[in-house]
Amino acid sequence: MAEKTAPADKVFPFLDKFLKVPPTERSRVKLSYAIRQDGQMMPNLKATLVEKSGARTPLPINAEGYFDRLPTLAQLQGDATLILDVPADMKLGTAMNFGTQLKPAAEYDARELTATVNEANTVIGKAAGPMSFMAPKMTGIVFPKAEGGTIVFADGHTAPLPEAKDVPFFRPADHQGAVRVKLTKTPTKVGFYDGKK
Known part of the structure; x- marks a missing residue:
């Protein structure tokens, strides 16, 4: 052949x-x-x-x-x-x-999620070089099939994890002071979110 x-x-x-x-x-x-x-x-x-x-x-x-x-x-x-x-x-x-590189889990350290988003944008910017202004910008992390979740803040209060098309996501810029993200179910995988909202 x-x-x-x-x-x-x-x-x-x-x-x-x-x-x-x-x-x-x-x-x-x-x-x-x-x-x-x-x-x-x-x-x-x-x-x-x-x-x-x-x-x-x-x-x-x-x-x-x-x-x-x-x-x-x-x-x-x-x-x-x-x-x-x-x-x-x-x-x-x-x-x-x-x-x-995040493994599917039921709970995450919010600082690790934030560090992952920041690193992604640094890597994209460096790899894209002069064209970095055209490169996609990652704003958060998505958790497919997790069904929902809760954000826990340093002072103990919580907030529901927002969703886009039934997929929960965490955007560090929207949740300053978050320490943990707890999911209803373990996601099938963990990916980047590049949405503005």
């Missing part, structure tokens, strides 16, 4: 800029990539990174459709090629997701 090949830096846009930000400055955030066909994820696809030297590195794609491993900065800068186990003429696209 014919394979589809593509330059690695085209399949993983922005990854080189992200990797140039020192690891200690991006410990709370991550980039995820998926191959899509007609907007659909392609789980368990076989992908191999081939470097100019001929070195081959498998880049497994998990059951959700995301790459489990990404190329290193050196591999991206070395004009590596990605080989996908699909027909050469198949039209494919890449989906990029900028996410948090």
Whole structure:
């Protein structure tokens, strides 16, 4: 079967800029990539990174459709090629997701959520460089499938967690003095919120 090949830096846009930000400055955030066909994820696809030297590195794609491993900065800068186990003429696209390193839990330290949002915007700004004014700005954290939640403040009073399209979210700028976020249910994942309200 014919394979589809593509330059690695085209399949993983922005990854080189992200990797140039020192690891200690991006410990709370991550980039995820998926191959899509007609907007659909392609789980368990076989992908191999081939470097100019001929070195081959498998880049497994998990059951959700995301790459489990990404190329290193050196591999991206070395004009590596990605080989996908699909027909050469198949039209494919890449989906990029900028996410948090936060694990799903029923309760969070509000300071950690705030630090994650702040770090995300710092990383986006550094990686985007002169184009940072066009880059998205993260304003908070969302908790899909958590059903609801409560914000606990330093003085002991509480407030309900706001929701957007039935998804609870926490925006540090709106809740100064928050110390904990308690959720009704553990979320399926924890992502960024870039809404203004």
